[in-house]
Amino acid sequence: MLHTTKEGYTSMVRRFISKVTLLASGGAGHIYPTTTNPPTSVSSIDGPPLIIFWMVDRFVLFHPTALADEGLPIRPSNARENAFLITEAVRGDGGILYNLDMERFMPSYDERAELAPRDVVARSIDDQLKKRGEEYVLDISHKPKEKILSHFPNIAAECLRYGLDITQQPIPVVPAAHYMCGGVRAGLEGETNVRGLYVAGEVACTGLHGANRLASNSLAEELVFARRAVQPSIDHMNLSKIGHSASNWWQRPVAPLLLGDTVVNKVIHQTREVRKELQSIMWEYVGIVRSTSRLTLAETRIIELELKWEQYLFQHGWEPTMVGLEACEMRNLFCCAKLVVSSALSRHESRGLHYTIDFPHVDESKRLPTVIFPS
Incomplete structure (x- = not known):
């Protein structure tokens, strides 16, 4: 460690x-x-x-309703490092999803409308985004003001910071990666x-x-x-033993002190740009609705991006034993992105959070009970 x-x-x-x-x-x-x-x-x-x-x-759970900063009256001065969640309890309490023309769209996708499961709502929103290319909103303002403020005080306060009163205005929302199953x-x-x-x-x-x-x-x-x-x-x-010699099994990692601040800062900047590019690839090709061709393209682009980044590091003197926060995270992000893509490519069906247009139905022969027995 x-x-x-x-x-x-x-x-x-x-x-x-x-x-x-x-x-x-x-x-x-x-x-x-x-x-x-x-x-x-x-x-x-x-x-x-x-x-x-x-x-x-x-399986990647995309929550359908995170706060869309670009739709706020006053935009945050700095980009958020993580999205502000608009809980599904807002939909459970009667919140309604609209496009920017204030047309309700969920009933045309599922009879449960806004109360459909999150994966269904997220796919419906994804379809709307691709068809209309515009933002959408979640509106709870038709409910009594006192009820809204008592049930959702944190959401109301966060939106009000940026000039939006959820008791009178709809909330701009966007899907966001939320949980891994x-x-x-x-x-x-x-x-x-x-x-x-x-x-x-x-x-x-x-x-x-x-x-x-x-x-x-x-x-x-x-x-x-x-x-x-x-x-x-x-x-x-308590039952295990480990000798001091175990620390010599691998080369000792070192911080990139010898590279100097100028080179290190270049590496940090480049790594942050590569991180954004990887995230863009994942959203574009490995998002809510997938296809075999787009997953295959993502796999290729991720491998190429990783190779290009590694070459950049070593061209600037980065050695295999060097470790740094941004570099370690970047390697792990590459690793996990490839894992999600390969997992999606290997599943020739749509099930739960995984939906692909090439295999849109559940393959019942692959259904497994989610029961774990003592080992």
């Missing part, structure tokens, strides 16, 4: 050899340009690349098939979700399985 203490960019790098590792690294929302995931390295999915060969399907396969106590490796939370495949996610299942996945993993991991740690 590596730990960096950031002092500027050139930080100390400490390596920890552990008897037990519990991954609780969260989701992979930052492979997309708009996500509700917090702006931390955790949500760039830094855990799973370490154990990529033990991962199973990753699937991940590292785990048993009933968070154990994996790698001795000493435990997982909990969004990074784990626990069987609670299947190909979709029910609201609040994430709490069970985090709290129940995290608690279950504690004692087995302690027991494993």
Whole structure:
């Protein structure tokens, strides 16, 4: 395990050899340009690349209603690092989705209208965006003002910061990557098939979700399985032995101090631009509605982009043992983006959060019970 203490960019790098590792690294929302995931390295999915060969399907949940900053009367001065979520409770409380002509569109897609599951609503919105090429809004202003403010005080306050009164005006919204269903396969106590490796939370495949996610299942996945993993991991740690020589099994990582500030700053700038380009590819080709041809194109473009970025690093003196926050995150983002694409390409059906126009129906022969038995 590596730990960096950031002092500027050139930080100390400490390596920890552990008897037990519990991954609780969260989701992979930052492979997309708009996500509700917090702006931390955790949500760039830094855990799973370490154990990529033990991962199973990753279904990406796109929440249909995150706040669309470009539609606000006063735009934020700086771009958000993570999207502000407009909870589905607004739709549950009677919120209605409209296009900019104030035409309600959800009833034409599903008889449940705005109360349809999130994946259905997200696909409907995606279709509207592609057909009309414009923004859309969620309107709750027809409800009593007191009820709106008591039920959604945080949303009302956030919108009011930017000149929008949700008791009188519709809320501009946009889909955003929200949650990952699937991940590292785990048993009933968070154990994996790698001795000493435990997982909990969004990074784990626990069987609670299947190909979709029910609201609040994430709490069970985090709290129940995290608690279950504690004692087995302690027991494993007490029974395990690890010698000091283990730290010599790999070359010691170093911070890029020798490159100098000018080169390091160039690498950071280039890496941030590459990150934006990767996110753009993922949204354009591996978004809410997919196709085999677009997934294949995404796979090719991601590989080419990764190779170009790696060449840039080494042309500027970056060595294989050098580590830095932006570079580590970028490699992990590439890894996880490729994993999501390959998982999507291998599934020749549409199920839950995964929808492809080439295989629009569920293949019942591939249905598996989401039941996990003790190992």
